[in-house]
Amino acid sequence: MEIMYVLPVLAVLVSFSHLFISKKPRTKDRVVEIFLMYSLVILVGLSSIWAFMGHAFASAEVAAYIGWPAGSPFQFEVACANLALGVIGIMCLKFRDNFWTATVTAFTIFYWGAAYGHVMDMIQHGNHAPGNVGAPIYFDIILPTILIVLLVAHKILEKNNQKQ
Secondary structure, X not given: OOHHHHHHHHHHHHHHHHHHHOOOOXXXXXHHHHHHHHHHHHHHHHHHXXXXXXXXXXXXHHHHHHOOOOOOHXXXXXXXXXXXXXXXXXXXXXXXXXXXXXXXXXXXHHHHHHHHHHHXXXXXXXXXXXXXXXXXXXXXXXXXXXXXHHHHHHXXXXXXXXXX
């Protein structure tokens, strides 16, 4: 099974485990905060580091999977962008508040931009490779959407708690 299917399940399992083990009350805000934090760490952090390793160290295989020509120097640039997202995703364990907003923003721009690029590659060049228009394109759209929903919910609940 590909890691792209395992990591969302891992994020949910780790979130539930944290909530089960934690002695803190399971308020709505706490539940959303925990799910957002582990989504950032696992879905942004770990998945982006995994993508970095693929683009940097198995570039020919990844290029073939996506339907790209092998050997493009742009692939290493994509690897470095993934590494940057991976590092800031993991840093979300320590840093909160606007750091989370910046992380979700950067991840969304990169992933939605990638989704657009994949769709345009399919339309303009007929690239129907599994890594171009298969499951990865859905993850490129869905994961940022989930993060945005969790972040907005977290901000709203946090704001409501401050009013009380």
